[in-house]
Amino acid sequence: MTTTVPDERARIRTALRDLARTTALPMAFGGPVLPTHHLLLSDLVGARTTSLQGLSVRPGTGLGGKVVTVAQPIAVPDYPNTPVITHEYDSAVAAERLQSLISVPVIVRGTVRAVLYAGLRHAAPVAERVLDQGTAVARELEQELVVRDEVEHRVAQLHSDQPRSELSGTEREQVREAYAQLRVIAQQTTQPEVRERVRGVAEHLGTSLERPNRTGSVTLSPRELDVLACVALGCTNADAATSLGLLPETVKSYLRSAMIKLDCRNRTEAVAAARKAGLLP
Known part of the structure; x- marks a missing residue:
């Protein structure tokens, strides 16, 4: 790969x-x-x-x-x-x-x-x-x-070049966890070009899962995706804020904005809708 x-x-x-x-x-x-x-x-x-x-x-x-x-x-x-x-x-x-x-x-x-x-x-x-x-x-x-090193480790660990149909339920969750953590790593790096490269690797990992074609016209900003990826791991707003270097109120604002765009009432629905729309793995 x-x-x-x-x-x-x-x-x-x-x-x-x-x-x-x-x-x-x-x-x-x-x-x-x-x-x-x-x-x-x-x-x-x-x-x-x-x-x-x-x-x-x-x-x-x-x-x-x-x-x-x-x-x-x-x-x-x-x-x-x-x-x-x-x-x-x-x-x-x-x-x-x-x-x-x-x-x-x-x-x-x-x-x-x-x-x-x-x-x-x-x-x-x-x-x-x-x-x-x-x-x-x-x-x-x-x-x-x-x-x-973290990117290379996670790519090797996940063996994401295997056919999608061979991914077990556990492996699918590993891919999702790696996707979220790579987005966090990207946000923490100080080099813009490295940030975009790591996000690209995260997206590549996401294709290891069967993701439907994006539906409708919903588009989330990179920060909204960062927050939703953390939420998908079960992070609280405070946890996501610590990981992404943001204030809890800022995380709450991004989450609220994503929920409005996805027409959802809570964070669980927002993650499910983002996955259905092909925005998250």
Whole structure:
């Protein structure tokens, strides 16, 4: 089955551009941590050479390898002479004339998944502000990778590529639960393009159930669908508000609006009508 899941490598590239922009440092680079725990320097921003491109950094070695091991940000104001790291990769760093560097881990559920660097081409103390900015970029990337992992996990778990007729009652409820939870995840992410991609995956999961063609002219807004999807899981207005980052009164307003559009008197009828109309799985 093909899904529109945000690509991890693309997200790292975007994070490095954000890192260069927010820190105003002339070079940013980094990459994913492979299953072997080696760090692969896959992407460079502001590079003058290709000396760092594709470099594989062993765990515990160099600046990035130490960050992988200790899972904490590290700043070195004088890279060539710092005693806090090993120096296996000095020639590659020297080719870029880098001397002052920060390196921050991207930690997803306790595992370092990527490392981001930014640096200057002269020795200088690293401002605490710069390290904080780098950490903020890493945390945003962490959030996007959590979303990506959750989408992939749910798609694999549901085996939604099997024929619709083979879905059991339990599997149908799993699809509905995953649909609702993916809409919640989409709402929680800060990246608009990722939000739309995750919603697209939710809709793809919804097609695992036999959904009738949409009837009539009823159209619900994305927020109304988010609220109804939570209601379909048995959430109260307060539960839905917490999940979607809304006020309870706002949830109540969206629910009331959906009920009016669906010509229903209560939340249970609204969910049933939305399913009948093909708006919910």
